[in-house]
Amino acid sequence: MRIGELSRLTGASRRLLRYYEEQGLIVPDRRANGYREYDDRYVDRVNQIRGLLDAGLPTRIIKQILPCLDKPRSIHFPDATPEMLALLTAERDRLTERIDVLIRNRDAMSEYLTEVAGCRALTPGGSHGTPNSV
Amino acid sequence: MRIGELSRLTGASRRLLRYYEEQGLIVPDRRANGYREYDDRYVDRVNQIRGLLDAGLPTRIIKQILPCLDKPRSIHFPDATPEMLALLTAERDRLTERIDVLIRNRDAMSEYLTEVAGCRALTPGGSHGTPNSV
């Protein structure tokens, strides 16, 4: 498929797909006329990239760990230098810490919402104009 | 305490502390001479801000939800407009999604590392710089 199609399938703008390529995250083939040609697996790949970006990892890091997370990697993980493994381990641990922080914050939000909901239940009075009792 | 101390305690640069203030996330008192005066609770507060920022929330949103997560909030959560609650709920859900993505990626990394470790165990030949056995 060409870039427009992939853009539609992934939600990433064409610009962004070119950017990911520029950053070395994806390496599409080229047709004779210069058009980029993407095979189907790029859909998953791009989604994964976006997930990692959204997770706060910079492209520089994603570029390095992505080969490890490749689709049906099961059997043929060939290139695993010790540095690679160290990096991956470190990033995984960082990710875990980050996850913990997020969970704590999420739980604090939930807790607050629960409390407010409980409070709400006790004050049947209309909500809007009157700030809310308590 | 003054800004330098808080900076030391939180790891946030002075610049950043002023930035958070500029964004309305913290509102320290001022001494007669203009110096910012922070009370102890700002340490937790700043840490929480950094956690949320790291979580990908923009200051604009943090500013809004922070009052809800305030420390001993237990009893006196006074100002909870419906919009506020909706925003908080939405952000919490976004956060949950984000957490899920992170967990999936983290698990993929762990899985890969486990596989490689298993593979390693089978090839006793010291690889490169004798990384570190398993």
Add this chain to the structure above:
DNA sequence: TGAAACCTTCACATAGGTGTGATGGTCAAG
């Protein structure tokens, strides 16, 4: 043949968090 829809590259712009330096005030110790 020409218009529409797609593609290319290049380059400048923006937004958010953060670094850094200039310039100057405050305060405590020698």
Add this chain to the structure above:
DNA sequence: CTTGACCATCACACCTATGTGAAGGTTTCA
């Protein structure tokens, strides 16, 4: 007083992920 450590404000700079537009080639369809 002066020195040094702290503080203040202001402003310019950076990085990274993105948007956007210009100028031009290709393909498709009428």
